[in-house]
Amino acid sequence: MVISILAAVAVFATLVVVHEAGHFVVAKRLGVRVLRFSIGYPPRIAGIRRGETDYAIGATPLGGYVRMLGDEIGDDPSPATVELYLKELQLDILGAAKKSGWLKESGKEGDDALLAIAQQVGSGDSAVAQRILGREPKADEAILLREVDRANSVKRAIETLSPVCYHPPMKLLPILLALLLTVAAFAADPEGFAAMGIVETLVHMHDVADGLALSWAPPNELCGRVLARLFPDAPTDTDRWPALLWLTGRAELPGRPRLTQWRYSAP
Numbered sequence: 530m531v532i533s534i535l536a537a538v539a540v541f542a543t544l545v546v547v548h549e550a551g552h553f554v555v556a557k558r559l560g561v562r563v564l565r566f567s568i569g570y571p572p573r574i575a576g577i578r579r580g581e582t583d584y585a586i587g588a589t590p591l592g593g594y595v596r597m598l599g600d601e602i603g604d605d606p607s608p609a610t611v612e613l614y615l616k617e618l619q620l621d622i623l624g625a626a627k628k629s630g631w632l633k634e635s636g637k638e639g640d641d642a643l644l645a646i647a648q649q650v651g652s653g654d655s656a657v658a659q660r661i662l663g664r665e666p667k668a669d670e671a672i673l674l675r676e677v678d679r680a681n682s683v684k685r686a687i688e689t690l691s692p693v694c695y696h697p698p699m700k701l702l703p704i705l706l707a708l709l710l711t712v713a714a715f716a717a718d719p720e721g722f723a724a725m726g727i728v729e730t731l732v733h734m735h736d737v738a739d740g741l742a743l744s745w746a747p748p749n750e751l752c753g754r755v756l757a758r759l760f761p762d763a764p765t766d767t768d769r770w771p772a773l774l775w776l777t778g779r780a781e782l783p784g785r786p787r788l789t790q791w792r793y794s795a796p
Contacts, residue, residue: 542568544729545593551736552595558740564617565596583613612691618673619643619683622662629663640683643674651678724758725793727751732777746770759793 545568556563567573569587576585587593596613623642626632637645650658650666651674658665666674676686731747738745752769756776763772767782774780778788 544726544733547730547733547737549593549595551733551740554737555740556595556597558742561597562620563595563597564613564620565594567596568593570594612687615673615687615690618670622646622666622670622674625662625664629661631661643683644677644681647674647677651675721758721793724755727755728759728773728777728793731755731773732779735774735779761794 549566549568553563553566563582565583565585567576567583567585567587569585570592573585574588576583578584623632623639623646626635626642626646631646632638632642635642635645646661650661653671655665673686673690676690677683680686680689731752734745734747747770749769752773756763756769756773760773760776763769763776764782764785771780771782775782775785775788776791778791781787
């Protein structure tokens with residue numbers, strides 16, 4: 530039982546990393562700002578910030594996510610989501626100050642720069658905002674700047690606007706259920722579960738390579754084995770890798786319409 534749990538978690542973790550890496554690479558290639566790359570869901574237990582991206586590890590391991598600039602906050606956002614959004618606003622404000630030339634002239638950066646901006650723009654003077662940001666601050670930016678000015682600290686302002694997050698134990702029940710179902714699926718059909726993991730890894734590696742404009746293809750024999758196990762009706766008149774891409778909706782095959790939905794087949 531313990532081996533089944535560890536094997537299931539290992540396979541799932543590999544899928545998550547490859548899957549989210551695909552989103553991350555494509556976003557970067559398209560010039561979209563990535564605010565967080567997380568393995569595991571909140572609460573965040575560890576991580577490191579490099580540039581504009583927070584690389585994090587979440588306490589709930591069955592999943593992951595890539596949060597990009599422009600992702601909407603829901604109707605009932607968690608404090609952690611609000612905090613991330615406030616940091617997104619901070620980057621937008623500093624980006625505007627950099628574009629206007631004020632950031633370079635001031636010689637300030639990071640929290641020091643935001644505090645200086647808040648102390649000058651927080652008064653609501655339109656001329657000052659135009660000089661520093663090149664525009665009027667947006668409504669949510671103005672709220673952040675006023676709080677930074679009032680608290681005289683970026684850190685305290687963000688803490689005030691995003692209260693401490695409490696995670697009720699009941700929220701863990703769906704995660705525990707997912708873990709039990711994953712282990713049950715692995716124990717019932719380890720070969721099929723492993724084949725699904727291989728397919729997900731291969732097609733998302735394809736997504737990553739495509740995003741990086743790289744040519745990549747897995748071994749034909751490996752593709753053939755997962756096709757035989759999960760797609761018994763796969764076309765036989767083409768190489769196994771193009772067939773797998775077609776069956777998962779990622780490519781076209783001559784004489785066949787592109788698939789918009791697909792599913793694995795039981796033996």
